[in-house]
Amino acid sequence: MTTATHKAARPSIVERLVSYLFDTVITSLRTLGRWFMLAFGAFRYLIGDTIRFRHPWKETIHQCWFITSVTAVPALLVSVPFGIIVMIQVGNLTQQIGAASLTGAAGGLGVIRQGAPIVAALLLGGAAGSAIAADLGARTIREEIDAMRVIGINPTQRLVAPRLAAMLFVSPLLCVFIVFVTMTAGYVLAVMYQDVTPGSYLASFGAFAKLSDVYVAVGKSVFFGIVVVVIACQRGLETKFGPRGVAESVNASVVLGVLSTFVLNVVVTQIVGLFVPEQVI
16 A cells, blocks of 8 residues: 555656756746846946946956957868858859859858858857856866955956956957958959959949948847857856866856857847848849
């Protein structure tokens, strides 16, 4: 009788699955809430300390150089093949339909509106975000973060705000650099190997591309940079369980940063399409 009662009291597979999903959703919402609190605190300290001339600009400059050093070379190595691949696909299509003169416009708009912000976000999340998460995670397991709190130093003010400021400076420059390198690689390929005249390439690109496209691309890269740097800082500051926890924080930072940027890119693209519709002429 006791055994039968015990078996009847055990939760079913469906109940356990529902409980697991519920716990996962609750945990995710709590993590998202901490992310918003960290982002709000970092912006508050960044703006407040800048107004009061107390922001640690030396640390910000150091972080700017650090982020640039880990993303510049990968950006160059990624942008060149990316521009070549885009131009090969676009060039083959435009030649088949007899519109080779529109190669520059088709390839350039795709790179500026979608390619460059996504590539910048992947580099910022994969290279800079992982390095930031590893740095803060190592400080956390060495109890440096706890020591800062004990002596009255706020880690958000001292560590997160300078990295956020550095990301605000570097992300738009990285996006413009990716656009320039990608367009240059595409131009060389189109002119030298696809028999597109330089004049038609530049004329079609200038006729369809607008300055607002560049503004949207830079705005996207800044937004994505903010998301990935706050995720990296949060993962690093919440590191547990020693060196293994640092590796898990770095992995979580990269995965969450990449997934977040892809999802947010869809949302931002739809919103931009509503307020800034694409023009054919």
